[in-house]
Amino acid sequence: MSRFKRDGKIDSRAGFKTQIQESPVPRGLLNAARKSGQLNLTGRGLTVVPESVWRLNVDTPEEAQQNLSFGGSDRWWEQTDLTKLLLSSNKLNSLSEDIRLFPALVVLDVHDNQLTTLPKSIGELENLQKLNLSHNKLKELPEEVWLLKNLRSLQLQQNLLEELSDGMGQLTNLDDIDLSNNEMTTLPERLGNLTNLVKLNVSYNKLKSLPLGISGLKRLKLLDCTQNQLESVPPVLANMASLEQLYLRHNKLCCLPELPSCQTLKELHLGNNQIEVLGAEHLNHLSALSILELRDNKVKNLPDEINLLQDLERLDLANNDISSLPCALGKMPKLKILSLEGNPLRAIRRDLLTKGTNELLKYLRSRIEEPPEDLSKDAPKTAMTLPSQAKINVHAIRTLKALNYSEKQEASIPDEVFDMVDGSAITSVNFSKNLLTALPPRIAELKDTLTDINLGFNKLTSIPADFCVLKWLVQIDLRNNLLTSLPLELEALTNLRTIILSFNRFKVFPDVLYRLYSLEAILMCSNQVGSIDAAQLKGLEKLSSLDLQNNDIMQVPPELGNCTSLRALMLDGNPSRNPRAAILAKGTDAVLEYLRSRIPT
Incomplete structure:
Protein backbone atom coordinates (compact mmCIF):
# COMPACT_ATOMS: atom_id res chain seq x y z
CA MET A 1 0.00 0.00 0.00
CA SER A 2 2.92 2.31 0.81
CA ARG A 3 4.05 2.48 -2.81
CA PHE A 4 0.74 4.13 -3.73
CA LYS A 5 1.08 6.80 -1.05
CA ARG A 6 2.29 10.32 -1.65
CA ASP A 7 2.91 12.44 1.47
CA GLY A 8 0.70 10.11 3.50
CA LYS A 9 -2.16 10.13 1.00
CA ILE A 10 -3.22 7.40 -1.42
CA ASP A 11 -2.28 8.14 -5.05
CA SER A 12 -4.90 6.37 -7.20
CA ARG A 13 -2.78 6.82 -10.35
CA ALA A 14 0.46 5.35 -9.00
CA GLY A 15 -0.15 1.87 -10.35
CA PHE A 16 -0.46 3.16 -13.93
CA LYS A 17 2.77 5.22 -13.96
CA THR A 18 6.01 4.14 -15.58
CA GLN A 19 8.99 5.11 -13.45
CA ILE A 20 11.34 7.31 -15.53
CA GLN A 21 15.03 7.44 -14.62
CA GLU A 22 16.22 11.02 -14.53
CA SER A 23 18.93 11.78 -17.13
CA GLU A 124 36.43 14.68 -39.10
CA LEU A 125 35.03 17.96 -37.72
CA GLU A 126 36.01 19.80 -40.86
CA ASN A 127 33.95 22.92 -40.02
CA LEU A 128 35.50 23.42 -36.57
CA GLN A 129 36.85 26.94 -36.05
CA LYS A 130 37.38 27.15 -32.28
CA LEU A 131 38.74 24.32 -30.12
CA ASN A 132 39.35 24.87 -26.39
CA LEU A 133 41.25 22.02 -24.70
CA SER A 134 42.85 24.06 -21.92
CA HIS A 135 43.15 22.96 -18.27
CA ASN A 136 43.23 19.23 -18.93
CA LYS A 137 45.87 16.48 -18.63
CA LEU A 138 46.81 15.96 -22.26
CA LYS A 139 50.38 14.75 -22.84
CA GLU A 140 50.05 14.50 -26.61
CA LEU A 141 47.64 15.24 -29.44
CA PRO A 142 46.53 12.81 -32.15
CA GLU A 143 47.78 13.68 -35.64
CA GLU A 144 44.13 13.98 -36.72
CA VAL A 145 43.91 17.34 -34.94
CA TRP A 146 46.06 18.82 -37.71
CA LEU A 147 43.35 17.94 -40.25
CA LEU A 148 41.11 20.71 -38.88
CA LYS A 149 41.99 23.08 -41.72
CA ASN A 150 39.34 25.69 -40.80
CA LEU A 151 40.52 26.04 -37.19
CA ARG A 152 41.11 29.65 -36.19
CA SER A 153 41.56 29.42 -32.39
CA LEU A 154 43.31 26.60 -30.52
CA GLN A 155 43.56 26.79 -26.71
CA LEU A 156 45.95 24.23 -25.19
CA GLN A 157 47.18 26.01 -22.07
CA GLN A 158 47.50 24.23 -18.71
CA ASN A 159 48.12 20.70 -20.02
CA LEU A 160 51.10 18.34 -19.90
CA LEU A 161 52.23 18.62 -23.53
CA GLU A 162 55.94 18.04 -24.12
CA GLU A 163 56.04 18.54 -27.90
CA LEU A 164 53.90 19.04 -31.00
CA SER A 165 54.55 17.50 -34.40
CA ASP A 166 55.29 19.38 -37.60
CA GLY A 167 51.76 18.53 -38.69
CA MET A 168 50.76 21.64 -36.79
CA GLY A 169 51.94 23.61 -39.81
CA GLN A 170 48.82 22.48 -41.70
CA LEU A 171 46.54 24.75 -39.65
CA THR A 172 47.14 27.69 -41.97
CA ASN A 173 43.92 29.51 -40.99
CA LEU A 174 44.89 29.63 -37.31
CA ASP A 175 45.09 33.17 -35.89
CA ASP A 176 45.35 32.44 -32.15
CA ILE A 177 47.11 29.60 -30.34
CA ASP A 178 47.83 29.35 -26.61
CA LEU A 179 50.40 26.75 -25.51
CA SER A 180 51.23 28.30 -22.14
CA ASN A 181 51.77 26.31 -18.94
CA ASN A 182 52.85 23.02 -20.50
CA GLU A 183 56.08 20.99 -20.45
CA MET A 184 57.32 21.88 -23.92
CA THR A 185 61.07 21.92 -24.57
CA THR A 186 60.86 22.64 -28.33
CA LEU A 187 58.48 24.10 -30.89
CA PRO A 188 57.91 22.53 -34.32
CA GLU A 189 59.97 24.05 -37.14
CA ARG A 190 56.89 24.29 -39.35
CA LEU A 191 55.28 26.65 -36.89
CA GLY A 192 56.29 29.33 -39.40
CA ASN A 193 53.73 27.95 -41.87
CA LEU A 194 50.95 29.52 -39.79
CA THR A 195 51.07 32.71 -41.81
CA ASN A 196 47.72 34.01 -40.47
CA LEU A 197 48.72 33.70 -36.82
CA VAL A 198 48.19 36.91 -34.83
CA LYS A 199 48.73 35.68 -31.23
CA LEU A 200 51.18 33.04 -30.02
CA ASN A 201 51.52 32.31 -26.31
CA VAL A 202 54.23 29.80 -25.28
CA SER A 203 54.83 31.19 -21.78
CA TYR A 204 55.57 28.98 -18.77
CA ASN A 205 57.22 26.11 -20.63
CA LYS A 206 60.79 24.79 -20.78
CA LEU A 207 61.89 26.22 -24.11
CA LYS A 208 65.64 26.72 -24.53
CA SER A 209 65.38 28.14 -28.04
CA LEU A 210 62.93 29.30 -30.69
CA PRO A 211 62.82 27.65 -34.14
CA LEU A 212 64.22 29.64 -37.05
CA GLY A 213 60.98 28.98 -38.92
CA ILE A 214 59.20 31.35 -36.55
CA SER A 215 60.27 34.17 -38.85
CA GLY A 216 57.50 33.09 -41.24
CA LEU A 217 54.84 34.52 -38.90
CA LYS A 218 54.51 37.75 -40.87
CA ARG A 219 51.16 38.73 -39.30
CA LEU A 220 52.01 37.92 -35.70
CA LYS A 221 51.30 40.84 -33.36
CA LEU A 222 51.83 39.22 -29.94
CA LEU A 223 54.53 36.72 -28.97
CA ASP A 224 54.65 35.69 -25.29
CA CYS A 225 57.70 33.64 -24.24
CA THR A 226 57.55 34.53 -20.52
CA GLN A 227 59.05 32.05 -18.00
CA ASN A 228 61.10 29.75 -20.19
CA GLN A 229 64.83 28.94 -20.37
CA LEU A 230 65.77 31.03 -23.41
CA GLU A 231 69.42 32.08 -23.48
CA SER A 232 69.15 33.96 -26.76
CA VAL A 233 66.64 35.07 -29.37
CA PRO A 234 67.27 34.20 -33.04
CA PRO A 235 68.01 37.25 -35.21
CA VAL A 236 65.32 36.08 -37.66
CA LEU A 237 62.79 37.34 -35.13
CA ALA A 238 63.43 40.73 -36.72
CA ASN A 239 61.66 39.50 -39.87
CA MET A 240 58.30 39.44 -38.09
CA ALA A 241 57.28 42.78 -39.51
CA SER A 242 53.88 43.03 -37.74
CA LEU A 243 55.12 42.26 -34.22
CA GLU A 244 53.77 44.75 -31.65
CA GLN A 245 54.15 43.00 -28.27
CA LEU A 246 57.12 40.80 -27.29
CA TYR A 247 57.27 39.22 -23.83
CA LEU A 248 60.60 37.64 -22.83
CA ARG A 249 60.38 38.02 -19.05
CA HIS A 250 61.82 35.38 -16.70
CA ASN A 251 64.34 33.77 -19.07
CA LYS A 252 68.15 33.53 -19.16
CA LEU A 253 68.92 36.27 -21.67
CA CYS A 254 72.30 37.97 -21.22
CA CYS A 255 71.81 40.69 -23.80
CA LEU A 256 69.04 42.63 -25.46
CA PRO A 257 67.83 41.08 -28.75
CA GLU A 258 68.72 43.10 -31.85
CA LEU A 259 65.55 43.70 -33.84
CA PRO A 260 66.51 45.96 -36.77
CA SER A 261 63.30 45.38 -38.77
CA CYS A 262 60.74 45.43 -35.94
CA GLN A 263 59.68 49.02 -36.51
CA THR A 264 56.12 48.22 -35.40
CA LEU A 265 57.16 46.93 -31.96
CA LYS A 266 55.31 48.83 -29.23
CA GLU A 267 56.02 46.75 -26.11
CA LEU A 268 59.22 44.93 -25.17
CA HIS A 269 59.18 43.10 -21.82
CA LEU A 270 62.57 41.75 -20.68
CA GLY A 271 62.31 41.73 -16.88
CA ASN A 272 63.95 39.06 -14.71
CA ASN A 273 66.80 38.10 -17.05
CA GLN A 274 70.58 38.52 -16.80
CA ILE A 275 71.01 41.49 -19.15
CA GLU A 276 74.03 43.66 -18.36
CA VAL A 277 74.44 45.88 -21.41
CA LEU A 278 71.96 48.21 -23.06
CA GLY A 279 73.66 49.70 -26.11
CA ALA A 280 72.73 52.16 -28.81
CA GLU A 281 72.68 49.31 -31.36
CA HIS A 282 69.74 47.77 -29.50
CA LEU A 283 67.66 50.93 -29.67
CA ASN A 284 68.25 52.31 -33.18
CA HIS A 285 65.25 50.67 -34.84
CA LEU A 286 62.75 50.65 -31.97
CA SER A 287 61.27 54.02 -32.83
CA ALA A 288 57.67 52.90 -32.20
CA LEU A 289 58.36 51.49 -28.73
CA SER A 290 56.00 52.76 -26.00
CA ILE A 291 56.91 50.30 -23.20
CA LEU A 292 60.40 49.03 -22.37
CA GLU A 293 60.54 46.82 -19.29
CA LEU A 294 63.98 45.78 -17.99
CA ARG A 295 63.37 45.38 -14.26
CA ASP A 296 65.36 42.82 -12.24
CA ASN A 297 68.37 42.57 -14.57
CA LYS A 298 72.01 43.65 -14.22
CA VAL A 299 72.03 46.75 -16.41
CA LYS A 300 74.80 49.14 -15.33
CA ASN A 301 74.44 52.07 -17.71
CA LEU A 302 71.95 53.75 -20.01
CA PRO A 303 73.28 55.11 -23.31
CA ASP A 304 72.62 58.72 -24.28
CA GLU A 305 70.86 57.27 -27.33
CA ILE A 306 67.95 56.30 -25.06
CA ASN A 307 66.32 59.53 -26.23
CA LEU A 308 65.92 57.97 -29.68
CA LEU A 309 62.83 56.29 -28.23
CA GLN A 310 60.70 59.38 -28.70
CA ASP A 311 57.39 57.47 -28.30
CA LEU A 312 58.41 55.74 -25.07
CA GLU A 313 55.78 56.17 -22.33
CA ARG A 314 56.97 53.67 -19.73
CA LEU A 315 60.54 52.71 -18.85
CA ASP A 316 60.94 50.15 -16.06
CA LEU A 317 64.53 49.80 -14.80
CA ALA A 318 63.80 48.75 -11.21
CA ASN A 319 66.31 46.51 -9.44
CA ASN A 320 69.32 46.89 -11.72
CA ASP A 321 72.88 48.16 -11.09
CA ILE A 322 72.46 51.66 -12.51
CA SER A 323 74.53 54.27 -10.65
CA SER A 324 73.82 57.32 -12.83
CA LEU A 325 71.30 58.52 -15.41
CA PRO A 326 72.01 60.21 -18.73
CA CYS A 327 70.60 63.72 -18.95
CA ALA A 328 69.24 62.72 -22.37
CA LEU A 329 66.35 61.05 -20.52
CA GLY A 330 65.03 64.53 -19.91
CA LYS A 331 64.47 64.96 -23.66
CA MET A 332 61.90 62.14 -23.93
CA PRO A 333 58.60 63.99 -24.51
CA LYS A 334 56.12 61.14 -23.89
CA LEU A 335 57.77 59.42 -20.90
CA LYS A 336 55.19 59.22 -18.12
CA ILE A 337 56.43 56.38 -15.90
CA LEU A 338 60.11 55.86 -15.01
CA SER A 339 60.72 53.11 -12.42
CA LEU A 340 64.16 53.22 -10.80
CA GLU A 341 63.71 51.72 -7.31
CA GLY A 342 66.35 49.22 -6.30
CA ASN A 343 69.26 50.89 -8.18
CA PRO A 344 72.41 52.26 -6.48
CA LEU A 345 71.92 55.79 -7.86
CA ARG A 346 74.49 58.09 -6.31
CA ALA A 347 74.45 61.33 -8.29
CA ILE A 348 70.74 62.04 -7.67
CA ARG A 349 69.26 62.86 -4.30
CA ARG A 350 66.90 60.27 -2.87
CA ASP A 351 64.20 62.83 -2.14
CA LEU A 352 64.24 63.83 -5.83
CA LEU A 353 63.67 60.22 -6.87
CA THR A 354 60.57 60.04 -4.68
CA LYS A 355 58.93 63.08 -6.27
CA GLY A 356 57.93 61.21 -9.39
CA THR A 357 58.83 61.00 -13.05
CA ASN A 358 57.95 64.56 -14.04
CA GLU A 359 60.19 66.15 -11.42
CA LEU A 360 63.07 63.81 -12.22
CA LEU A 361 62.89 64.52 -15.96
CA LYS A 362 62.69 68.22 -15.23
CA TYR A 363 65.85 67.95 -13.14
CA LEU A 364 67.68 66.00 -15.88
CA ARG A 365 66.72 68.61 -18.47
CA SER A 366 68.12 71.32 -16.22
CA ARG A 367 71.47 69.51 -16.14
CA ILE A 368 71.86 69.21 -19.91
CA GLU A 369 73.55 72.60 -20.31
CA GLU A 370 76.05 72.17 -17.46
CA PRO A 371 77.56 68.74 -16.74
CA PRO A 372 76.47 67.38 -13.37
CA GLU A 373 79.06 67.64 -10.66
CA ASP A 374 80.50 64.31 -9.62
CA LEU A 375 79.48 64.03 -6.01
CA SER A 376 79.93 60.33 -5.63
CA LYS A 377 83.55 60.44 -4.54
CA ASP A 378 84.68 60.94 -1.00
CA ALA A 379 86.36 64.14 0.01
CA PRO A 380 90.13 63.90 -0.51
CA LYS A 381 92.05 62.90 2.54
CA THR A 382 94.54 65.38 3.92
CA ALA A 383 97.05 65.38 6.71
CA MET A 384 94.27 66.76 8.94
CA THR A 385 91.81 63.91 8.14
CA LEU A 386 91.01 61.88 11.23
CA PRO A 387 90.90 58.06 10.97
CA SER A 388 87.18 58.03 11.77
CA GLN A 389 86.50 60.61 9.08
CA ALA A 390 88.09 58.39 6.44
CA LYS A 391 85.07 56.08 6.75
CA ILE A 392 82.55 58.89 6.40
CA ASN A 393 81.80 61.02 3.38
CA VAL A 394 82.06 64.43 5.04
CA HIS A 395 81.58 66.18 1.70
CA ALA A 396 78.21 64.42 1.29
CA ILE A 397 77.14 65.49 4.77
CA ARG A 398 77.93 69.15 4.07
CA THR A 399 76.61 69.43 0.49
CA LEU A 400 74.10 66.63 -0.12
CA LYS A 401 72.81 66.50 3.47
CA ALA A 402 73.35 62.72 3.28
CA LEU A 403 74.79 60.49 6.00
CA ASN A 404 76.23 57.32 4.48
CA TYR A 405 77.65 54.53 6.62
CA SER A 406 76.80 51.49 4.47
CA GLU A 407 78.61 48.25 3.59
CA LYS A 408 80.74 48.32 6.75
CA GLN A 409 79.51 44.96 8.11
CA GLU A 410 79.26 46.43 11.61
CA ALA A 411 76.77 45.45 14.31
CA SER A 412 76.23 49.04 15.48
CA ILE A 413 76.73 52.58 14.21
CA PRO A 414 79.58 54.31 16.09
CA ASP A 415 78.76 57.51 17.95
CA GLU A 416 81.43 59.34 15.97
CA VAL A 417 79.31 58.87 12.82
CA PHE A 418 76.52 60.92 14.37
CA ASP A 419 79.06 63.35 15.81
CA MET A 420 80.17 64.17 12.28
CA VAL A 421 76.69 65.53 11.50
CA ASP A 422 77.52 68.52 13.69
CA GLY A 423 74.22 70.32 13.20
CA SER A 424 73.81 69.66 9.46
CA ALA A 425 70.21 69.26 8.29
CA ILE A 426 70.51 65.61 7.20
CA THR A 427 67.73 64.51 4.84
CA SER A 428 69.05 61.08 3.80
CA VAL A 429 70.57 58.23 5.85
CA ASN A 430 72.05 55.03 4.44
CA PHE A 431 72.99 52.34 6.98
CA SER A 432 72.40 49.41 4.61
CA LYS A 433 74.54 46.28 4.31
CA ASN A 434 75.68 46.12 7.91
CA LEU A 435 74.87 43.68 10.72
CA LEU A 436 72.45 45.83 12.68
CA THR A 437 70.06 43.95 14.98
CA ALA A 438 68.47 47.11 16.37
CA LEU A 439 67.84 50.66 15.23
CA PRO A 440 70.59 53.14 16.30
CA PRO A 441 69.05 55.18 19.18
CA ARG A 442 70.72 58.39 18.00
CA ILE A 443 68.75 58.33 14.74
CA ALA A 444 66.15 60.34 16.65
CA GLU A 445 68.55 63.31 16.57
CA LEU A 446 67.71 63.70 12.87
CA LYS A 447 63.93 63.73 13.37
CA ASP A 448 63.39 67.32 12.21
CA THR A 449 64.92 66.94 8.74
CA LEU A 450 65.21 63.24 7.80
CA THR A 451 63.08 62.24 4.78
CA ASP A 452 64.80 59.08 3.53
CA ILE A 453 66.27 56.16 5.47
CA ASN A 454 67.84 52.98 4.11
CA LEU A 455 68.25 50.11 6.60
CA GLY A 456 68.23 47.31 4.05
CA PHE A 457 70.43 44.19 4.22
CA ASN A 458 70.77 44.08 8.01
CA LYS A 459 69.52 41.71 10.71
CA LEU A 460 66.68 43.77 12.17
CA THR A 461 63.99 41.65 13.84
CA SER A 462 61.72 44.52 14.89
CA ILE A 463 61.10 48.24 14.48
CA PRO A 464 60.63 50.18 17.75
CA ALA A 465 57.48 52.24 18.34
CA ASP A 466 59.51 55.42 18.76
CA PHE A 467 60.57 55.17 15.11
CA CYS A 468 57.47 57.29 14.51
CA VAL A 469 59.34 60.39 15.77
CA LEU A 470 60.87 60.57 12.28
CA LYS A 471 57.67 62.23 11.16
CA TRP A 472 59.05 63.74 7.93
CA LEU A 473 60.04 60.41 6.38
CA VAL A 474 59.03 60.03 2.74
CA GLN A 475 60.80 56.73 2.00
CA ILE A 476 61.77 53.77 4.20
CA ASP A 477 63.87 50.89 2.87
CA LEU A 478 63.85 47.81 5.14
CA ARG A 479 64.46 45.09 2.56
CA ASN A 480 66.44 41.94 3.42
CA ASN A 481 65.98 41.93 7.19
CA LEU A 482 64.25 39.53 9.61
CA LEU A 483 61.07 41.52 10.24
CA THR A 484 57.74 39.85 11.00
CA SER A 485 55.64 42.88 11.98
CA LEU A 486 55.47 46.69 12.13
CA PRO A 487 54.27 48.75 15.12
CA LEU A 488 50.92 50.53 14.81
CA GLU A 489 52.64 53.73 15.94
CA LEU A 490 54.03 54.13 12.41
CA GLU A 491 50.60 55.51 11.57
CA ALA A 492 52.05 58.87 12.61
CA LEU A 493 54.27 58.94 9.49
CA THR A 494 51.75 60.93 7.48
CA ASN A 495 54.27 61.96 4.79
CA LEU A 496 55.41 58.43 3.93
CA ARG A 497 55.14 57.64 0.21
CA THR A 498 57.29 54.53 -0.26
CA ILE A 499 58.00 51.57 2.02
CA ILE A 500 60.17 48.64 0.93
CA LEU A 501 59.73 45.44 2.97
CA SER A 502 60.87 42.84 0.44
CA PHE A 503 62.79 39.73 1.56
CA ASN A 504 61.67 39.71 5.19
CA ARG A 505 59.56 37.21 7.15
CA PHE A 506 56.11 38.78 7.18
CA LYS A 507 53.31 36.21 7.32
CA VAL A 508 50.61 38.85 7.68
CA PHE A 509 50.19 42.08 5.74
CA PRO A 510 50.94 44.76 8.41
CA ASP A 511 47.73 46.49 9.55
CA VAL A 512 49.48 49.83 9.90
CA LEU A 513 50.04 49.98 6.13
CA TYR A 514 46.29 50.23 5.60
CA ARG A 515 46.35 53.43 7.69
CA LEU A 516 49.20 55.22 5.92
CA TYR A 517 47.01 57.10 3.45
CA SER A 518 49.93 58.96 1.86
CA LEU A 519 51.54 55.73 0.57
CA GLU A 520 52.23 55.54 -3.16
CA ALA A 521 54.33 52.34 -3.22
CA ILE A 522 54.31 49.19 -1.07
CA LEU A 523 56.99 46.67 -2.04
CA MET A 524 56.63 43.37 -0.14
CA CYS A 525 57.88 40.69 -2.52
CA SER A 526 59.47 37.49 -1.19
CA ASN A 527 57.75 37.24 2.17
CA GLN A 528 55.14 34.76 3.44
CA VAL A 529 52.04 36.95 3.35
CA GLY A 530 48.93 34.79 3.05
CA SER A 531 46.19 37.32 2.33
CA ILE A 532 45.33 40.97 1.75
CA ASP A 533 42.29 43.07 2.58
CA ALA A 534 41.18 44.63 -0.70
CA ALA A 535 38.56 46.85 0.97
CA GLN A 536 41.18 48.50 3.18
CA LEU A 537 43.65 48.79 0.31
CA LYS A 538 41.06 50.70 -1.68
CA GLY A 539 41.27 53.37 1.05
CA LEU A 540 44.88 54.08 -0.02
CA GLU A 541 43.79 56.38 -2.82
CA LYS A 542 47.37 57.40 -3.73
CA LEU A 543 48.73 53.85 -3.96
CA SER A 544 50.14 53.28 -7.45
CA SER A 545 52.63 50.39 -6.93
CA LEU A 546 51.94 47.17 -5.02
CA ASP A 547 54.51 44.38 -5.23
CA LEU A 548 53.39 41.10 -3.61
CA GLN A 549 55.41 38.69 -5.74
CA ASN A 550 56.62 35.41 -4.23
CA ASN A 551 54.35 35.30 -1.19
CA ASP A 552 51.85 32.67 0.01
CA ILE A 553 48.62 34.26 -1.23
CA MET A 554 46.19 31.42 -1.97
CA GLN A 555 43.33 33.63 -3.17
CA VAL A 556 43.53 37.07 -4.72
CA PRO A 557 40.34 38.92 -3.73
CA PRO A 558 38.38 40.05 -6.83
CA GLU A 559 37.66 43.36 -5.05
CA LEU A 560 41.33 44.25 -5.56
CA GLY A 561 40.21 45.14 -9.09
CA ASN A 562 38.49 48.20 -7.60
CA CYS A 563 41.86 49.69 -6.59
CA THR A 564 41.93 51.76 -9.75
CA SER A 565 44.82 53.96 -8.57
CA LEU A 566 47.23 51.03 -9.08
CA ARG A 567 49.55 51.40 -12.04
CA ALA A 568 51.85 48.51 -11.12
CA LEU A 569 50.40 45.37 -9.47
CA MET A 570 52.79 42.41 -9.20
CA LEU A 571 51.44 39.02 -8.07
CA ASP A 572 53.78 36.51 -9.78
CA GLY A 573 55.08 33.63 -7.68
CA ASN A 574 52.03 33.13 -5.44
CA PRO A 575 50.21 29.76 -5.17
CA SER A 576 46.85 31.30 -6.15
CA ARG A 577 45.24 29.76 -9.26
CA ASN A 578 43.62 33.01 -10.34
CA PRO A 579 44.52 35.26 -12.02
CA ARG A 580 46.31 32.74 -14.21
CA ALA A 581 49.90 33.34 -15.29
CA ALA A 582 48.82 34.26 -18.81
CA ILE A 583 46.71 37.11 -17.41
CA LEU A 584 49.45 38.30 -15.03
CA ALA A 585 51.83 38.49 -17.97
CA LYS A 586 49.54 40.98 -19.74
CA GLY A 587 50.15 43.66 -17.14
CA THR A 588 48.35 45.56 -14.40
CA ASP A 589 45.40 46.86 -16.40
CA ALA A 590 44.52 43.38 -17.65
CA VAL A 591 44.80 41.91 -14.13
CA LEU A 592 42.56 44.60 -12.59
CA GLU A 593 39.99 44.17 -15.36
CA TYR A 594 40.01 40.40 -14.84
CA LEU A 595 39.53 40.77 -11.07
CA ARG A 596 36.65 43.21 -11.52
CA SER A 597 34.94 40.74 -13.84
CA ARG A 598 34.93 38.16 -11.01
CA ILE A 599 33.34 40.37 -8.37
CA PRO A 600 30.00 38.75 -7.37
CA THR A 601 26.98 40.79 -8.43
Missing part, protein backbone atom coordinates in the same frame (compact mmCIF):
# COMPACT_ATOMS: atom_id res chain seq x y z
CA PRO A 24 21.93 14.00 -16.28
CA VAL A 25 21.01 15.99 -19.41
CA PRO A 26 17.34 17.11 -19.35
CA ARG A 27 15.30 16.22 -22.42
CA GLY A 28 14.16 19.84 -22.71
CA LEU A 29 17.75 20.96 -23.08
CA LEU A 30 18.28 18.53 -25.93
CA ASN A 31 15.10 19.70 -27.63
CA ALA A 32 16.22 23.31 -27.34
CA ALA A 33 19.60 22.36 -28.86
CA ARG A 34 17.84 20.84 -31.88
CA LYS A 35 16.30 24.25 -32.55
CA SER A 36 19.24 26.54 -31.74
CA GLY A 37 22.16 24.39 -32.83
CA GLN A 38 23.86 25.10 -29.47
CA LEU A 39 24.21 22.88 -26.40
CA ASN A 40 25.69 24.11 -23.12
CA LEU A 41 26.53 21.37 -20.60
CA THR A 42 29.05 23.39 -18.60
CA GLY A 43 29.55 22.50 -14.92
CA ARG A 44 27.14 19.53 -14.70
CA GLY A 45 29.57 17.13 -12.99
CA LEU A 46 29.61 14.80 -16.01
CA THR A 47 32.12 11.94 -15.94
CA VAL A 48 30.94 10.77 -19.36
CA VAL A 49 28.86 12.42 -22.07
CA PRO A 50 25.52 10.57 -22.35
CA GLU A 51 24.87 8.77 -25.62
CA SER A 52 21.68 10.80 -26.03
CA VAL A 53 23.92 13.86 -26.53
CA TRP A 54 26.12 12.29 -29.18
CA ARG A 55 23.05 11.04 -31.07
CA LEU A 56 21.23 14.37 -30.78
CA ASN A 57 21.06 14.91 -34.55
CA VAL A 58 20.75 11.22 -35.42
CA ASP A 59 17.97 9.63 -33.35
CA THR A 60 14.28 10.51 -33.46
CA PRO A 61 13.17 12.35 -30.29
CA GLU A 62 11.44 10.21 -27.69
CA GLU A 63 8.27 12.29 -27.97
CA ALA A 64 7.99 11.40 -31.64
CA GLN A 65 8.41 7.72 -30.87
CA GLN A 66 5.49 7.97 -28.44
CA ASN A 67 3.30 9.46 -31.23
CA LEU A 68 2.68 12.63 -29.24
CA SER A 69 1.27 15.59 -31.12
CA PHE A 70 3.61 18.48 -31.97
CA GLY A 71 2.86 22.16 -32.25
CA GLY A 72 4.16 24.35 -35.04
CA SER A 73 7.22 25.27 -32.96
CA ASP A 74 8.10 21.68 -32.08
CA ARG A 75 8.64 20.15 -35.50
CA TRP A 76 11.65 17.96 -34.66
CA TRP A 77 12.13 17.01 -38.30
CA GLU A 78 13.18 20.61 -38.99
CA GLN A 79 16.01 20.43 -36.43
CA THR A 80 19.27 22.39 -36.80
CA ASP A 81 22.64 20.67 -36.88
CA LEU A 82 24.68 21.28 -33.73
CA THR A 83 27.30 23.98 -34.30
CA LYS A 84 28.33 24.79 -30.71
CA LEU A 85 29.02 22.28 -27.93
CA LEU A 86 30.18 23.42 -24.48
CA LEU A 87 31.37 20.69 -22.10
CA SER A 88 33.71 22.73 -19.88
CA SER A 89 34.15 22.38 -16.10
CA ASN A 90 33.08 18.74 -15.85
CA LYS A 91 35.01 15.57 -14.90
CA LEU A 92 35.51 14.02 -18.32
CA ASN A 93 38.48 11.67 -18.79
CA SER A 94 37.86 11.14 -22.50
CA LEU A 95 35.54 11.94 -25.41
CA SER A 96 33.73 9.32 -27.46
CA GLU A 97 34.59 8.63 -31.09
CA ASP A 98 30.93 9.56 -31.65
CA ILE A 99 32.08 13.18 -31.78
CA ARG A 100 32.09 12.54 -35.54
CA LEU A 101 28.28 12.69 -35.42
CA PHE A 102 28.54 16.48 -35.21
CA PRO A 103 30.14 17.29 -38.59
CA ALA A 104 28.71 20.84 -38.56
CA LEU A 105 30.38 21.72 -35.25
CA VAL A 106 32.04 25.17 -35.31
CA VAL A 107 32.86 25.57 -31.59
CA LEU A 108 33.97 22.77 -29.22
CA ASP A 109 34.86 23.78 -25.66
CA VAL A 110 36.02 21.06 -23.23
CA HIS A 111 38.33 23.13 -21.03
CA ASP A 112 38.64 22.41 -17.30
CA ASN A 113 38.18 18.64 -17.42
CA GLN A 114 40.51 15.68 -16.88
CA LEU A 115 41.09 14.63 -20.47
CA THR A 116 44.16 12.50 -21.06
CA THR A 117 43.38 11.58 -24.67
CA LEU A 118 41.36 12.80 -27.66
CA PRO A 119 39.40 10.63 -30.12
CA LYS A 120 40.92 10.29 -33.60
CA SER A 121 37.53 11.09 -35.09
CA ILE A 122 37.99 14.69 -33.98
CA GLY A 123 39.77 15.15 -37.31
